[in-house]
Amino acid sequence: MIHTSNLHKTYGHGSGSVHALKGVELQIETGEFVAVMGRSGSGKSTLLRILGLLDEPSQGDIYVDGINIARLPERKKAKFRLNKFGFVFQEQSLVSELTVLENVYLPAICSSHNNEYIDYARELLDVVGLTDRLQHYPGEISGGEQQRVAIARSIVNKPKILFADEPTASLDEESSHIVLDLFSRLNRDMGQTIIMVTHEPEDRKYVDRVIYLRNGAVDLGGAPLSPDLLN
Amino acid sequence: MTPFFKRYKLALFLAFKSIIKGNRWTLSLIIAVMAFSFVNLIFTSSIISGVMATLDQQMIDTMFANIVLSPEANEYYIEKVDELLPKLEQLDGVAAVSAHLNSTAFIEYRWKQKLSQADRGKSGTWSVIGIDPADEKNVTSIHEHLLEGQYLDNNDRDQVLLGVEIAGGTLSQTPDFLNLGGVHAGDKVRLTFENDSMREYTVKGIFCAREMQRADHLAFITRKEMASVFNRQVFYDRATQILVRTSDGRGEGGIIPAIKGTGFKGEVRGWDEYAGAQHAVIGTFGVIGSVIGAVGLMVAAIVMFIIIYINVLNKKRQIGILRAVGIPRDAIVGSYLIQALSFAGAGIVLGFCLVNFVVHPILSAFPIDLPIGPLNVKVETGRMVISAFALLMASLMAGLVPAVTVMRENITRTIWGV
Numbered sequence: 001m002i003h004t005s006n007l008h009k010t011y012g013h014g015s016g017s018v019h020a021l022k023g024v025e026l027q028i029e030t031g032e033f034v035a036v037m038g039r040s041g042s043g044k045s046t047l048l049r050i051l052g053l054l055d056e057p058s059q060g061d062i063y064v065d066g067i068n069i070a071r072l073p074e075r076k077k078a079k080f081r082l083n084k085f086g087f088v089f090q091e092q093s094l095v096s097e098l099t100v101l102e103n104v105y106l107p108a109i110c111s112s113h114n115n116e117y118i119d120y121a122r123e124l125l126d127v128v129g130l131t132d133r134l135q136h137y138p139g140e141i142s143g144g145e146q147q148r149v150a151i152a153r154s155i156v157n158k159p160k161i162l163f164a165d166e167p168t169a170s171l172d173e174e175s176s177h178i179v180l181d182l183f184s185r186l187n188r189d190m191g192q193t194i195i196m197v198t199h200e201p202e203d204r205k206y207v208d209r210v211i212y213l214r215n216g217a218v219d220l221g222g223a224p225l226s227p228d229l230l231n
Numbered sequence: 232m233t234p235f236f237k238r239y240k241l242a243l244f245l246a247f248k249s250i251i252k253g254n255r256w257t258l259s260l261i262i263a264v265m266a267f268s269f270v271n272l273i274f275t276s277s278i279i280s281g282v283m284a285t286l287d288q289q290m291i292d293t294m295f296a297n298i299v300l301s302p303e304a305n306e307y308y309i310e311k312v313d314e315l316l317p318k319l320e321q322l323d324g325v326a327a328v329s330a331h332l333n334s335t336a337f338i339e340y341r342w343k344q345k346l347s348q349a350d351r352g353k354s355g356t357w358s359v360i361g362i363d364p365a366d367e368k369n370v371t372s373i374h375e376h377l378l379e380g381q382y383l384d385n386n387d388r389d390q391v392l393l394g395v396e397i398a399g400g401t402l403s404q405t406p407d408f409l410n411l412g413g414v415h416a417g418d419k420v421r422l423t424f425e426n427d428s429m430r431e432y433t434v435k436g437i438f439c440a441r442e443m444q445r446a447d448h449l450a451f452i453t454r455k456e457m458a459s460v461f462n463r464q465v466f467y468d469r470a471t472q473i474l475v476r477t478s479d480g481r482g483e484g485g486i487i488p489a490i491k492g493t494g495f496k497g498e499v500r501g502w503d504e505y506a507g508a509q510h511a512v513i514g515t516f517g518v519i520g521s522v523i524g525a526v527g528l529m530v531a532a533i534v535m536f537i538i539i540y541i542n543v544l545n546k547k548r549q550i551g552i553l554r555a556v557g558i559p560r561d562a563i564v565g566s567y568l569i570q571a572l573s574f575a576g577a578g579i580v581l582g583f584c585l586v587n588f589v590v591h592p593i594l595s596a597f598p599i600d601l602p603i604g605p606l607n608v609k610v611e612t613g614r615m616v617i618s619a620f621a622l623l624m625a626s627l628m629a630g631l632v633p634a635v636t637v638m639r640e641n642i643t644r645t646i647w648g649v
Contacts, residue, residue: 054555054642075560082557089646093552095245097252107556109241110234137252153556 001193002051002161003027007060009046009216020046021057022216030160033187033194035203038213044197045165047213051195052085052163053077064160083111086154088164093150094138101125101134104152111157124152128182144175151182155192162186164196168203180206241558242565249570258574261538265578265622266585268531272524272618273586273610279520280609282601283513287503289604292372293446295502296329296474297483298490302497308469309497316366319473322489324481327369330470332361332457336422338397338450340411353412357397359422359450361457370476373438373446378402380416380436388456390435391420394447398437404447404602422450428460441604524618532625539571540633550637551645564634571630572623579619586610 009021020043028034036044049055051062053069062070069080081087094103101121108117125131128148133141138149147167154162164183168176184206186192196207204210212219250258291297300319302309309315312330319328339354364383368374373392374382383392395402399410414420416434423429432452440446458466477486483501490499503510543550553563591610598605637645 049643052555054646056641078554078557078559080557081555082559085557087555089552089555095248095549095553097248102248106241107558109244110237110557110559110562157557 001028001030002062002064002195004051005061005063007047007050007062008058009043009050009055010058020216021050023060024213024216024218026211026218028161028193028195030193031187031191032209033183033192033207034196035207035210036195036197036213037199037201037204037210038219040199042213043216044199044213046216048163048165048195048197051161052087053081054087082107083157084160086157086159086162088147088150088154088162088167090166090169092138092143092146094146094153096138099135099137100130100141100149103138103149104156107153108156117156121152121156124156125149127185128152129178142175144171144178147171147175147179148182151179151186155186155190160193162192162194164194166197166199168198168200176200238559238562239565241562242569245553245562245566246569246573249566250573257538261535261574262577262581264534264538265531265575265626266581268527268534269579269582269618269622270585270590271527272531272622273582273615274590274608275523275527276520276614276618277586277591277608277610278606279516279523280611280614281607282603283516284609285601285604285607286513287506289440289446290506291502293376293440294371295505296370297477297502298475298487299500299502299505300473300475300490300495300497301500302471304498306497308466308471309473311468312470312473313468315473315493315495318493319475319490322486322493324478324486324489325475326478327366327476329362329366329370329474329476330454331472331474332454332466332469333471334359334361334424334457334460336424336450338411339421339423340414340418342421353399353410353414355397355409355411357394357448357450358445359391359424359452359457361454362451363454367451370474373440373451376438376440378437378439380434382436383451383453385453385455387435387453388459389430389432390452391422391432392436392438392451393420393434394449395437395439396447397450398434402437402439404439404441424460426461428462430460441602528618528621528625531622532629535571535574535626535629536632538574539567539630542570543567543633543637547637548646551642551647554638554642555646560638564631564638567634568627568630571626575623575626579622583615583619586615 004024004026007021007024008019011018011020024047036047038044046055050057057070060070061068064084069077072080095106098106101118104125105117105121108121122131122134125134128151130145130148130152133145138146141149168179171179180203183194183196187194196203300309316328316330319325335356336359337354337356339352341353345352362383363385364387365385368382378395383390393414396405396408397410398414399406400413400415403410411420414434414437416436418434419431420434421429421431438447455467458469475486475490477483487499487501506513550563554560587610591608594606594608598607
């Protein structure tokens with residue numbers, strides 16, 4: 001479904017430049033729940049942002065269903081992000097002026113052909129267990145609940161791939177389990193492809209496969225790193 | 232629904248939510264700034280328009296009426312006035328006419344107290360106009376501006392009406408300039424005309440028209456008296472000028488050809504052609520008004536820009552997230568444009584209400600008393616429409632620039648600053 005070819009990313013120029021990705025080659029199939037792991041600075045978040053078209057690769061290609069999305073103009077990338085991708089960020093990412101329900105259906109206003117997206121947003125909020133929070137504003141709910149709203153928003157357009165960048169990093173243990181269970185259910189029950197960046201070793205139990213990054217490159221074709229390296 | 236309307240709907244949705252959920256104080260401040268900017272644009276130009284209109288009207292009311300008939304280029308006088316006046320009065324659009332027989336005179340006050348012929352004492356040379364008071368009342372408004380005494384009657388022979396700047400004294404606007412040093416109604420003055428005819432007159436009244444150019448520097452006697460000064464029968468049927476007052480709402484342009492059509496051989500001009508330097512001054516006011524308006528508009532645009540720029544900077548991360556989740560660029564920029572237009576629109580409505588229901592009624596009830604007379608603020612609809620449009624355009628630009636600037640940044644930099 002998605003594969004990359006010789007993906008490079010360099011920040012800055014000259015002697016001060018940082019080579020964040022060094023020829024990453026990977027392939028992820030439809031319906032997989034994949035974790036991208038590695039040390040701090042290994043290029044996990046950079047890889048996710050480039051795969052999700054939030055940033056440009058310095059070199060290389062990204063193919064989704066055979067289309068090289070890395071070379072699309074910005075307008076088409078935005079359309080791709082809207083219709084094919086979903087995002088869950090590490091930090092609070094909801095629009096503070098919108099209610100929980102409005103935040104969820106916001107991306108669907110432009111992509112839906114009718115007004116059914118509001119009902120669908122309600123369904124999704126039911127799935128993430130926030131039926132009683134529809135008219136609350138982000139500032140009125142907890143961090144864990146905000147992440148669940150963000151997850152509901154990320155799938156409102158029924159994306160091909162859901163990207164999650166350390167979605168549990170700012171949550172307590174209980175909220176983290178709820179969020180990860182939710183991802184598991186989405187993957188298992190709805191066949192949602194998920195690519196999640198995480199640095200928590202115990203998150204491996206929720207995913208089908210782990211892609212390890214070391215110094216900007218895929219390590220050992222997906223074989224696990226030693227615990228000391230992860231720490 | 233087409234993609235364009237979907238994006239428009241989304242922009243409207245985001246803008247609406249941002250406005251109603253935004254900080255109330257900030258919103259009030261923005262609208263107040265816009266309202267006062269609009270009032271400034273309207274009010275400054277209205278005052279200047281009011282001054283211009285007042286000056287124009289004063290020239291018409293006290294100096295020239297609407298149309299001035301003068302002799303042919305090589306002649307000093309208009310002949311057979313008694314035949315001409317009825318013809319003019321019968322023209323469509325002519326409300327009244329008045330013949331003037333002009334001269335200049337050396338006017339002296341307390342001349343008996345002079346020590347010698349060389350002692351000029353309280354004296355000076357001014358224009359003296361012979362009028363038919365009954366006719367003149369229908370053409371100019373000098374009779375409404377009496378400070379002392381009474382207006383002339385048609386049969387007055389030894390009476391003179393003096394402008395306050397000739398009479399001098401405490402009522403004069405320019406007491407340090409040449410004047411008679413404080414003449415009052417009932418006092419005697421002596422006039423020596425161009426033909427050396429010297430006559431004594433009783434000051435029947437003193438007027439103050441506050442007209443900028445020279446109305447208050449004029450003296451009036453009756454036309455019969457002036458003709459007698461010239462001491463020839465023919466002057467009883469002559470005039471130096473004939474002033475024509477048009478009916479309300481009738482422009483000079485349509486009547487001047489009709490006057491020429493009567494066979495009158497002299498020059499026929501609208502009042503504005505006589506305004507000369509004063510009209511240039513008034514025109515300058517217009518330019519100054521435009522400059523002040525442009526500066527006001529620029530200040531409003533900069534204020535709007537700063538407010539929206541701060542707003543955009545505060546929401547930079549949110550804009551990045553909206554872009555990340557695929558919200559189209561047009562919808563995000565559009566939401567800021569709609570916000571800017573809404574702020575400007577609300578400001579314009581509030582400003583309109585302030586101008587029309589607060590400032591204008593107050594100034595109409597209590598006009599500002601300027602040296603040229605009470606100021607009538609003239610709020611012009613056209614100016615209001617232009618100001619509103621200009622403010623909307625300025626707001627549009629002020630909203631567009633910061634939003635587009637942030638939209639050009641990389642998404643990762645917008646969200647995470649990297």
